[in-house]
Amino acid sequence: MSISLKVRGAIERSSWIRRMFEEGAALIAEYGAENVYDFTLGNPSVEPPAAFRRELRRMAEKPDLGMHRYMNNAGYEETRASVARHIEETSGVPVNSKHIVMTCGAGGALNVTLKTILNPGEEVIILTPFFVEYKFYADNHGGTTKEVWTNPETFQPDIAAIEAAITHNTRAIIINSPNNPTGAVYSAETLTALGRMLDRKQGELGSTIYTISDEPYARLAFDGNRVPPVFRYIRNAVLVTSHSKDLALPGERIGYLAANPSMDNVALFMEGAVFCNRVLGFVNAPALMQRLVAKLQSESVDVTEYQEKRDILYNHLTGLGFEVVKPGGGFYFFPKSPMDDDVEFVRQAQKHNILLVPGSGFGAPGYFRIAYCVEMGIIERSLPAWEKLAKDIGLA
C-alpha cells in the first residue's frame, strides 16, 4: 500500500462523485453536449468583464520591470491597499493593507486561515448543508468539524443550535453567504444575533472563536440586495474570498483573506497568516492576477444574467411541485428531493439527461443541488426534461 490511508479512505468515500462524472461524460458522448443538462459543476458560464481583458492586454504590451518576480508573501502593497479600500467602502469599517493577505483563491485563504488558528484536535463548526471541502480543509490542519443544521425553512444559521454546539474546544465557525449549496444570503439580523451570541460565549469561555466568513459569491446578490458586510457584525471575523465567481476567474487562483481590524490580537493573526501562506507552499498569490485585480475591485460579472436563470428555473420547478427555498444569491438551488433517497432521485434525473448532485454530498441527504451557472440554452432546453422527470416520479 503506497499512499496515505487517510487519503485512500477519502478517495473511496467520494468515488460516487467520480462515477457520476463518468456517467455524465458517457451521456454527453452519446447525446451531444447540447442535449445533456449538466447542473453538477460550480464553474461560471460567463466570461470575465471586458475591463479584465483590457488590463491584461495593457500589461502584456507595457510590462513593468520585475513584474514576474517574488514579492512579499502577503502580496503587493498596491493590491492589498486596493482590496482594503473596497472592503472599507462596502462595509464602512476602516481596513488597511496590513489586514489583507492575497491568496490562491478562497480555497487557499481557508487553508491559510485554518492553519493559522488551529491547534491539534480543535473544532470548527460548519453549517449543514455545507461545502464539503471544509471537512478536508479542517483535517489538513489537525482540526475536526462539528456539523450544525441551518434552519431548513430558510437555510439561515440557527443561532441557538450553534450556541449549544460551542465548547472550550471550539476554535472557529465557518459561515458562507451567499451559500453553496443553498443560495441563502444571511440577513443582517442573523449576523447581528450571531455576533452577539459569539461575544457572550467568548466572554464566558475566555477564548477567541473566529468566524471565518467564506464569501466568494458576495457580489452575486439578487433583487438589488447587498450581502451584509460581516465586519460590521462580528468582531473576530476573517473574511475569505476570491475572484473565482465575481470576475469569473476560477482557474486563475486569485483571492484574499482580510482580518477585522477589531479582532483580538489582530497583528499576531496577520503575522501567522503571512507565514502560513508561505509555508503551505503557496508562497504568494499569482503576481499577474494580483496586478490585474488591483484595478478591478469595483468590477463584477453581470448579476442579472444569473438572476434571470434563477427566476426561470425557480418558477418552472415550483410549478412542477418541487419544494425549493428561493435563493437570494450565488448560482445554486438546493431543493428537497421528491424521493426519500436523494441518490436514487439523481439516478432518475439522469435518465432524462439531467445531471445533479445528491444532497448527501453536502451532509444533507434528502435534498439535491442544481448549479445553474450554465448557458441559458441548456436551461431552456432542460425545461421539458424536468417536466418528464416530475411526471415519471409521480410529482406532477
Ligand code: PLP
Ligand atoms: N467556498 C465555496 C463555498 C465555494 O463554493 C468555492 C468554490 O466553488 C470555494 C470556497 C473555493 O473557491 P476558489 O475557487 O476561490 O478557491
